[in-house]
Amino acid sequence: MKPAPFVRHTPRTLDEALAILAEVAPQDGRVLAGGQSLVPIMAFRMARPAHLVDINEVAGLDKLIVENGMLIVGARVRHGAFHKPVEPGPLGALLASVVHNIAHYPIRMRGTMCGSLAHADPSSEWCLTAATLDAELVARRKGGERIIPARDFFEGLMSTALKEDELLAEARYMLLPAGTKFGFNEFSRRAGDFAMSAALATYRIVDGRIADARVGVGGAEASPRRIPEAEAALNGQMPGDAAFRAAAEAASAAIDPLEDIQTTGEYRRDLVRAVVRRALEASVK
Amino acid sequence: MSEKTPITLKINGRDHKIAVEPRRTLADAIREDCGQTGTHIGCEHGVCGACTVIVNGEPVRSCLMFAAQADGKAIRTVEGLAKGNELHPMQRAFMDHHGLQCGFCTPGFLMLAVGVLEREPQISDDDLLDVLSSNLCRCTGYQNIIKAVRAAAAEMRGAS
Numbered sequence: 001m002k003p004a005p006f007v008r009h010t011p012r013t014l015d016e017a018l019a020i021l022a023e024v025a026p027q028d029g030r031v032l033a034g035g036q037s038l039v040p041i042m043a044f045r046m047a048r049p050a051h052l053v054d055i056n057e058v059a060g061l062d063k064l065i066v067e068n069g070m071l072i073v074g075a076r077v078r079h080g081a082f083h084k085p086v087e088p089g090p091l092g093a094l095l096a097s098v099v100h101n102i103a104h105y106p107i108r109m110r111g112t113m114c115g116s117l118a119h120a121d122p123s124s125e126w127c128l129t130a131a132t133l134d135a136e137l138v139a140r141r142k143g144g145e146r147i148i149p150a151r152d153f154f155e156g157l158m159s160t161a162l163k164e165d166e167l168l169a170e171a172r173y174m175l176l177p178a179g180t181k182f183g184f185n186e187f188s189r190r191a192g193d194f195a196m197s198a199a200l201a202t203y204r205i206v207d208g209r210i211a212d213a214r215v216g217v218g219g220a221e222a223s224p225r226r227i228p229e230a231e232a233a234l235n236g237q238m239p240g241d242a243a244f245r246a247a248a249e250a251a252s253a254a255i256d257p258l259e260d261i262q263t264t265g266e267y268r269r270d271l272v273r274a275v276v277r278r279a280l281e282a283s284v285k
Numbered sequence: 286m287s288e289k290t291p292i293t294l295k296i297n298g299r300d301h302k303i304a305v306e307p308r309r310t311l312a313d314a315i316r317e318d319c320g321q322t323g324t325h326i327g328c329e330h331g332v333c334g335a336c337t338v339i340v341n342g343e344p345v346r347s348c349l350m351f352a353a354q355a356d357g358k359a360i361r362t363v364e365g366l367a368k369g370n371e372l373h374p375m376q377r378a379f380m381d382h383h384g385l386q387c388g389f390c391t392p393g394f395l396m397l398a399v400g401v402l403e404r405e406p407q408i409s410d411d412d413l414l415d416v417l418s419s420n421l422c423r424c425t426g427y428q429n430i431i432k433a434v435r436a437a438a439a440e441m442r443g444a445s
Contacts, residue, residue, distance in 0.1 A: 001329035002329075035351075105419050106345050
C-alpha cells in the first residue's frame with residue numbers, strides 16, 4: 001500500500017509547470033493537484049507515474065472569481081471552497097448543495113474541482129455538474145491554450161479530451177439567471193461512497209411553465225451527460241409530479257447503463273428513474 | 286531518481302528535520318521519521334480516516350498527502366491536544382461519553398472533530414453528523430462518538 005517511487009516537481013508559476021509537464025509527460029509524468037483520487041490509486045499501484053508535477057504551490061491557480069458573467073474556477077480551488085455559496089446567485093447555491101455529496105469533509109479540504117474533472121470518474125459530482133451546465137474547460141499546454149466544451153471533454157470511463165501535456169487550468173460556468181430552480185440527488189449505499197447514480201436538474205419558470213430545462217445524469221453511463229429526452233418531457237409543462245415522473249421515465253429509458261458486479265443494467269435504470277425524480281422534487285422544496 | 290530530500294515537519298509546534306523520498310506519505314513520516322505514533326494508519330487509501338491530522342488549520346487524511354507537501358506547514362496531531370496533564374475538551378468528552386472502545390480510530394476522530402469545530406464552531410447538528418461519517422469505527426461506537434462530539438462542541442462554543 002505504498003506508492004512506487006517517483007520524482008516530484010514543484011513549479012511556482014504556471015509557465016514553469018507547463019514546461020515541466022511538456023518535458024515529463026512522455027515519460028509518464030502526471031499532474032498532482034489535491035491527490036485525493038491519484039494518491040489512492042498510486043497506493044494500490046494501479047498508477048505508477050514516474051514524475052508528478054505538483055501544482056499545489058503554483059501562483060494564480062487558486063483563482064475563484066466571477067468575470068464577464070462566468071464563474072472561473074482555477075486548478076487548485078478545493079471542494080471545500082464551495083461549502084458556502086461562492087456567488088450570490090443560483091449557481092453559488094447549486095454548487096453549495098452539490099459539494100456536500102462529494103466524499104467526506106477531510107477529502108473536500110484537499111481535493112480540487114479541476115482535479116475531479118480531469119480524473120473523470122463517471123460518478124463524480126463535479127463532472128455531472130460540468131456536463132449539465134455546459135461548462136467550458138480550459139486546457140493549457142506549453143505555448144498554447146484551448147477551450148473544450150464539457151460535452152466534448154468527457155470521452156469515457158476516466159478518460160478526457162486532455163492531451164498528456166495539457167493541464168486543466170480552469171473550469172468556467174455561465175452564471176444561472178435569477179430565479180433558476182435546481183435540484184440534485186444521488187444514490188449510494190454509504191455516506192460518501194461513489195454514487196451508483198446521480199442527477200442534476202435546472203430550469204426556469206416562464207408563465208407558470210418549465211423552460212430551459214437541463215437534466216444531467218451521472219454514474220449511470222461511462223460519462224455524465226445531459227439527457228435531451230428528459231428535458232423535452234419537462235419543457236412547457238407545469239412543474240409537478242406528472243412532469244417530474246415523465247422526465248424520470250424518459251431518462252431511465254434513454255441511458256445506456258453501466259453494469260458492474262453490484263448493479264445490473266435494469267437496476268441502474270431504476271436508480272436513474274429515482275434520482276431524476278428526486279432531483280426534480282428537490283427543485284421545488 | 287526519487288532521492289531523499291530534507292524537509293522540516295512542524296508537528297505540534299516542534300520542528301522535526303527529516304529526509305524523505307517523494308513517495309513518503311505524511312502519515313508514515315509522522316510515525317516512522319518523527320516518532321509520533323499517536324496518529325494511526327488504517328486503510329492507507331483515504332477511506333477510514335484513522336490518520337486524520339490538522340495541516341494549516343484543515344483536517345486532512347495524512348495518508349493522502351506526501352510528507353514533502355507538508356514541509357514547513359503547521360501540523361497538529363493527537364499528541365498536541367492536551368495541555369500538560371489537562372485533556373482537551375474533546376478528549377475529556379470522549380472519556381465521559383464512552384466515545385471509544387478499542388481506541389484505534391480515536392486519534393482520527395479527535396483531530397477530525399477538533400479541526401472542523403475550530404473552523405466552524407456554529408456547525409449544525411446535521412452537518413456535524415455528516416462530518417462524523419468521514420471516519421470509520423470498527424467497534425461501531427458511533428452513537429457515543431456523536432454524543433461526545435456534540436458535548437465537546439457545546440463546551441468549545443462556550444469557551445470561545
